Amino acid sequence: MTFILASGSPRRKELLQSLGFIPDQIVTPSVDETPIKGEGAKEYVKRVAFLKARTVYIMNPKAYVLAADTAVEARHKIFLKATSLDDARQMLALFSGRRHRVYTAVCLITPEGKEGSRVITTRLTFKRLTPQEIESYLASGEWEGKAGAYAIQGGAAKFVKFISGSYTNVMGLPLYETDCLLKGLK
Secondary structure (H helix, E strand, O other), X not given: OEXXXXXXXXXXXXXXXXXXXXXXXXXXXXOOOOOOOOOOHHXXXXXHHHHHHHHHHHHOOOXXXXXXXXXXXXXXXXEOEOOOHHHHHHXXXXXXXXXXXXXXXXXXXXXXXXXXXXXXXXXXXXXXXXXXXXXXXXXXXOOOOOEOOOOOOOHHHHHEEEEEOOHHHHHOOOHHHHHHHHHHHO
């Protein structure tokens, strides 16, 4: 059977491979990832992960298709990937000294059309960040392409004062839940 990862994220590919699942193909689906008005982050990631998986599945109905989506929520607002340096700066400043949540939805569709999903929540609190810490982190470039404008597995690790939940969820693919989903539906 063909196994497709419906994500262009190199981090998701690495995490999936750490579980022993090597995708036969990697397909980056083109879907509208605009949040719907009034939609919470949890609902948003689930909807987008299913949309990505279904888009790839339609083109590959004989394959297992795995998709995921990650978003950060703070102050009842959804934060996706920063679109600019200023956007990233504002996100980090907002998370400074505050608790926020990271949501990742993982969706798997089997060749028989069976769908399964998990939505994982991780709560984090950042220490109070100085303007110099924010600027130094932004200069590293790690913020690019990351939900919430940070990579917990990189330089932002030193910002995390508190974490409750899956660490790999914050990286973009909750390993325990993904492993259970893959073993349960394969």
